Amino acid sequence: MSGILYGIGVGPGDGQLLTIRAYRLLTGAKVIAVPVKKYGESSRALNIIRETVDVAGKTIVELEFPMARQKSVLEESHKMAARKISAWLDQGEDVMLITLGDVSVYSTCTYVLDKIRQMGYPIRIIPGIPxxxxxxxxxxxxxxxxxxxxxxxxxxxxxxxxxxxxxxxxxxxxxxxxxxxxxxxxxxxxxxxxxxxxxxxxxxxxxxxxxxxxxxxxxxxxxxxxxxxxxxxx
Amino acid sequence: MSGILYGIGVGPGDGQLLTIRAYRLLTGAKVIAVPVKKYGESSRALNIIRETVDVAGKTIVELEFPMARQKSVLEESHKMAARKISAWLDQGEDVMLITLGDVSVYSTCTYVLDKIRQMGYPIRIIPGIPxxxxxxxxxxxxxxxxxxxxxxxxxxxxxxxxxxxxxxxxxxxxxxxxxxxxxxxxxxxxxxxxxxxxxxxxxxxxxxxxxxxxxxxxxxxxxxxxxxxxxxxx
CATH class of the missing domain: 3.30.950.10 (Tetrapyrrole methylase, C-terminal domain)
Known part of the structure; x- marks a missing residue:
């Protein structure tokens, strides 16, 4: 059985504004997917959850979403993100895709969530403070x-x-x-x-x-x- | 020194969508102010926090906000709410005014927060999931x-x-x-x-x-x- 992709809004930049649900899911998670502008760069969303969630021992999967406007570049980054996530889901692992603020309001993650859903995997969205x-x-x-x-x-x-x-x-x-x-x-x-x-x-x-x-x-x-x-x- | 009035958004109707900040403030609070349509009626906001916060031993102050549209009736209810809250603040107690969803988006509590601020008391707003x-x-x-x-x-x-x-x-x-x-x-x-x-x-x-x-x-x-x-x- 495949894992579930959770899209988790982690709030605006304050670890205390994480919801209890997000905190519990992230604390129990093995795999956290993290959007970055460039591989190796620090992720604001990850820094937010670090304030309250102990991420030691968890697998952090970086997803590169470049600050580009060309459709082909964005499309490629979404495809690559979906590929990385689905590899974990296929192994039966749940993946927590964290995003700044709320998931539904101007979040890049919605593209990836949609792609994964279209590929037939189950997804869940956990709202965050916009x-x-x-x-x-x-x-x-x-x-x-x-x-x-x-x-x-x-x-x-x-x-x-x-x-x-x-x-x-x-x-x-x-x-x-x-x-x-x-x-x-x-x-x-x-x-x-x-x-x-x-x-x-x-x-x-x-x-x-x-x-x-x-x-x-x-x-x-x-x-x-x-x-x-x-x-x-x- | 007077207490502080906290306006706390408790989210949409799911105790797990309370933020960690709201949870901690409410857990530590002595006085929780709760909006009700009519005195004695159950409060949805209170029921939400009960899922995660132990309210036993805390003072619950009901604030009646009738579902009226007449300005004079609303004005009277806001005045009464401010009077009840300020009595606690004067004793140096913080008051947690809980509200469904977020505080800034269509919440009746903003009137009361403004009134209390105009009276010279400190206020803090804790956002919630709209x-x-x-x-x-x-x-x-x-x-x-x-x-x-x-x-x-x-x-x-x-x-x-x-x-x-x-x-x-x-x-x-x-x-x-x-x-x-x-x-x-x-x-x-x-x-x-x-x-x-x-x-x-x-x-x-x-x-x-x-x-x-x-x-x-x-x-x-x-x-x-x-x-x-x-x-x-x-």
Missing amino acids: SFCSGAALAGLSLAEGDEKLAVLSSLGESSEIEKILDDFDNVVLMKAGRQMENIEKILEEKGLLKNATVICNAGMEDMYIGPVDGSREYGYFTTLIVKKGSREL | SFCSGAALAGLSLAEGDEKLAVLSSLGESSEIEKILDDFDNVVLMKAGRQMENIEKILEEKGLLKNATVICNAGMEDMYIGPVDGSREYGYFTTLIVKKGSREL
Whole structure:
């Protein structure tokens, strides 16, 4: 009988925000599959679970997901990941594929989970805390209340698109906003929404920044912007 | 010195999806504040934590949040909740206010947290797994990949509004969709999106239903609909 592939969301970067289910599965696991940008590079997801899970003696299988946009490169990396995982499943071992944040929200792992499912193996998904929820918690903001509408975007398309979403939604979360911050700042300024925006940068890390958009800052990969239009009247 | 109010998301209805942080805080707590619809009624949030946290000997403070829409009634319930909590904080006790799912996503507790913060007490927010993430996990769906846009709505306004969002977004989550399912089904049918919709009803409960929209079913309060337009090409 083949093993089961578990897709496990390990949360936003804080070992204490692992769920009890994830903790127990990972503690009991023999094989943990870990996404890396390049073989041999450290994995943030692995570092998160190390805070609470003893990984000594476990087999860590690195899956290389290069930061590429070419379909052929991505396709090849997903195929290779599926091959590595299925080899373990064929031996009857369960594999724990860990991923930052939640599994369903902008995770590369969903491609691999789907591939493995299409190959006929059983999969299970264990949700994790999405980074925008922990960001909102750290910033002390609500993302949606009552009848409010929430939009979540992971990458900014045309400026006109982001303008439209800011017009249509009460609350907007822009993930991975770092590289486009200059453009976002301009749009927010034009709409008079700069005061409604909170940046959450490198949440949980030493150089964490939570505060207003500040054009003089450098914003890295882990930058989330929350724009909250609604003002509450109690 | 006053105590701290912790707003703790306990996840979607599965004690194993509590985070380690929530588990530790609740295990160490003396006072747990629990939202109920009516005094004396059972609290889903409390039942969730009971699965893993021993609450014997702890003080359980019920906060009544009636299912009303009148501003004055809601305002009165938030004031009363703040009064009860601040009485404990004044004695130097920390209070753990538990809430279903995540704290920032459509939680009644945010009103109370804000009120307590305005009164000058310290607050901390501990995020939890939002119900739509666990719903997606149970249904084996991704909510957003790559450049996809995700919209989350907790209540349906005009039909024209939901039509617009279905046009503009790749993936749409409709929470608390139960009462409006007939209208939603009509809209989805007109747009040819019925096949893209998955209902997650009473997730984790005995009468859980995950599957296509089925007009012959009764849908209760804990009904989430995920509409996923994007089809992945690998």
